[in-house]
Amino acid sequence: MGTLLQLELPRVQKRNIKLARVAGFCFGVRRAVEMAQQARHARSGNITSLGQIVHNSQVIQHLRQQGIETAEALSDISSGAVILSAHGVAPQVLQAAKEQGLDIVDVTCPFVSKVNRTAKQLIEQGYPILLVGDPGHTEVRGVIGTIESMGGSVQLVSHPEEVSALTLGKKVGVISQTTQLAETFAQIVAEVCRRVADVRACNTICGATDELQEAAVALAREVDVVIVIGGRKSANTRRLRQLCEGEGVPAYHIETADDIDSRWLLGKRNIGLTAGASTPDWVIEEVARMLNDGDLPDDWNLHNPER
Structure with a gap:
């Protein structure tokens, strides 16, 4: 250590x-690490995390010492169990892991799952989604994949000044990556409200x-x-x-x-x-x-x- x-x-x-x-x-990280350790103790075969379980090198090294490896792609995992990270994955990734015959250990943070549920509710109410988040972040990729799998429309924005370049309709639902700044989310919502009459803003920062x-x-x-x-x-x-x-x-x-x-x-x-x-x-x-x-x-x- x-x-x-x-x-x-x-x-x-x-x-x-x-x-x-x-x-x-936090609760979500502690839960993910404990679930990964429990999965290791309960299984004798290979167990591999798809990407980093959490974004901390010391934690990843500690888990590796306990026999939990990390792979960047499903194609690198040939057998055994796969851990889906605390940041969540798109449904397509989950389905691919099942088709590959891997044992699934899903440690997705409940707060990330809440983002996906919120997006589902907005889509069902007819709102295109505007996601406040960091391009390329693991959680953001998973949420975008989830929205697209439900047939929803989604755009990503990171800063208030980017709102002017977006193509927005008459209504939009705004959600957030769980680790965004509350101030940034509020500023983006304010900019969107200047352009769109019907805005449903759901603060999904955990x-x-x-x-x-x-x-x-x-x-x-x-x-x-x-x-x-x-x-x-x-x-x-x-x-x-x-x-x-x-x-x-x-x-x-x-x-x-x-x-x-x-x-x-x-x-x-x-x-x-x-x-x-x-x-x-x-x-x-x-x-x-x-x-x-x-x-x-x-x-x-x-x-x-x-x-």
Whole structure:
């Protein structure tokens, strides 16, 4: 689970390490990892994840040590069980896995499933779908595939300024990738409402994302610098950094303690820590120990409510 390194950091006074009220594993990620581990223990044959179960390299490495491999395509999985990631997959992928004779372990986050159900309801009511999300993200690909499999029309938008280039009709239903910024979703909905009379906006950003973001903003207002811990591919981790910087505080995205540059902490006494929803406890604690001379801070309490 990583080797604790001592980093020679610049000193002004004793550092105050402050952890965000909510940080690290969310309900959906914890559930996905536990389901994958249970599937491994229950099976003797091959078990492979189709893509990363969650967007965190340390978690993927930990699962690999337990015998769970990762493949980027179904064609790379010849037998055994396939784990469908927490981000979900399109129905076509699920069907292909069944036709290939693979044992299916579906660990899709319930909040992602809610996005698909919401899209289905809008389609049944005759609304074309506008999805607020990141192009190429695993969750977005799955949601788009699900909408298309239901015969729905879908367009993808990432930023408010992109709305003017969209071809929109008289009505539209707006939904969101679960890890988007609430502010971005609201701005896009406002732009759409200026152009379309009948807009059904359904905020499908999950509660865990909201709590992580709110806690990160509150933390940034109390510290001199924020260290944001999470996988490089993690969309929600990147947004935590963005939110902290929006509060006028320097914020740095790292994967592990090895990534910290001591220059970031020059003249900084109050150091904030937050972490994306796919970041395991042991990685967060390793960073805290490194910043605090090898020990956890006295008031350390890495507790996340079920969310």
